[in-house]
Amino acid sequence: MFKRRKFIKKVALGTVGVSTILACLDNSKEAKKVAMVSKKIKKPVIISTWRHGLAANEEAWKQLENGASTLDAIVAGVGIPEADPKVSSVGYGGLPDREGKVTLDACIMDHHSNCGSVAFLQGIKHPIVVAKKVLDNTPHTMLVGEGAKQFALSEGFVEENLLTEKSKQAWRKWLKKSKYTPVINIENHDTISMLVIDEAGNLSGGCTTSGAAWKMHGRVGDSPIIGAGLFLDNDVGAAAATGLGEAIIRTAGSAMVVELMRQEKSPNEACKEIVERIYNKHKNHKDMPYLQVGFIALNKQGEYGSYSLRGGFNCAVYDKEKGNRMEKVTARMTRKDF
Numbered sequence: 001m002f003k004r005r006k007f008i009k010k011v012a013l014g015t016v017g018v019s020t021i022l023a024c025l026d027n028s029k030e031a032k033k034v035a036m037v038s039k040k041i042k043k044p045v046i047i048s049t050w051r052h053g054l055a056a057n058e059e060a061w062k063q064l065e066n067g068a069s070t071l072d073a074i075v076a077g078v079g080i081p082e083a084d085p086k087v088s089s090v091g092y093g094g095l096p097d098r099e100g101k102v103t104l105d106a107c108i109m110d111h112h113s114n115c116g117s118v119a120f121l122q123g124i125k126h127p128i129v130v131a132k133k134v135l136d137n138t139p140h141t142m143l144v145g146e147g148a149k150q151f152a153l154s155e156g157f158v159e160e161n162l163l164t165e166k167s168k169q170a171w172r173k174w175l176k177k178s179k180y181t182p183v184i185n186i187e188n189h190d191t192i193s194m195l196v197i198d199e200a201g202n203l204s205g206g207c208t209t210s211g212a213a214w215k216m217h218g219r220v221g222d223s224p225i226i227g228a229g230l231f232l233d234n235d236v237g238a239a240a241a242t243g244l245g246e247a248i249i250r251t252a253g254s255a256m257v258v259e260l261m262r263q264e265k266s267p268n269e270a271c272k273e274i275v276e277r278i279y280n281k282h283k284n285h286k287d288m289p290y291l292q293v294g295f296i297a298l299n300k301q302g303e304y305g306s307y308s309l310r311g312g313f314n315c316a317v318y319d320k321e322k323g324n325r326m327e328k329v330t331a332r333m334t335r336k337d338f
């Protein structure tokens with residue numbers, strides 16, 4: 001009776017949100033439903049972008065099973081495509097900028113909202129490890145360029161040439177026309193973003209990329225920017241992006257997906273709404289026929305979702321029930337639309 005009266009009073013004040021209602025009425029049907037969903041989904045759950053997410057998930061899962069922390073599991077997981085020269089959009093073997101330089105962006109975030117990030121980093125194969133070091137060993141959240149490299153070297157990293165022969169050839173070929181028309185996210189090899197909910201129900205995420213191929217020297221995309229390429233609020237959920245960084249930064253993409261989940265949208269609905277918003281904001285950008293964005297999201301209950309602007313995006317999901325597998329992502333446009 002007391003709870004009911006308190007609830008009516010709050011509604012009358014007109015300031016009450018759905019989550020407040022749930023908090024007030026612990027016994028309400030909705031609160032029970034949320035608790036039930038949460039209980040039903042066996043954790044951990046890992047979701048990553050693209051096919052290279054499969055190997056990354058595999059490694060992250062193994063690490064979790066061996067008792068590693070979630071952040072260490074993410075670092076080890078996304079470290080697989082970072083080190084793989086065949087993945088031409090992440091780490092070693094990544095396609096260079098228009099000056100032939102491989103420049104890397106990465107970030108990581110934990111359930112206490114601690115984060116670390118590096119951008120425009122050159123010569124260091126595992127930017128995600130450097131991002132974790134920024135989180136662990138500095139009072140800052142982000143280091144860029146030469147400063148990030150000096151920091152990495154001081155932490156014992158070794159400078160390496162990250163431009164493989166194959167990427168150099170691709171760059172030389174590109175130089176003949178030197179036209180900046182990225183084909184990002186349409187092939188199956190882009191930024192790896194990974195979201196994890198651990199057994200205790202805590203969320204974390206990481207993101208690493210060599211960014212858009214043939215970008216201007218010095219360009220930084222969404223991937224190392226907390227709120228754009230990755231965001232999480234441990235009370236609500238986590239989201240991460242892949243695609244044209246400029247469009248994702250302009251709309252604070254991942255942060256907005258999380259905010260929509262806060263308003264009770266499912267992970268799928270939240271991703272869809274932001275893709276829709278990005279589409280609407282860019283309708284008149286006639287110089288962007290290549291615009292693609294994709295989001296993955298995971299809420300506090302362990303439900304996951306995804307959505308992209310164009311077809312071709314997919315994600316890798318690992319949970320106890322179904323193991324590690326690829327899942328197709330629903331797109332706003334179909335292949336025939338572009």
Ligand code: SD4
Pocket residue numbers: 184185190191209210211212220221222223241242243244245246
């Ligand atoms: C960027 N979002 O640098 C990254 C690249 C990417 O699909 O995800 N490509 O803009």
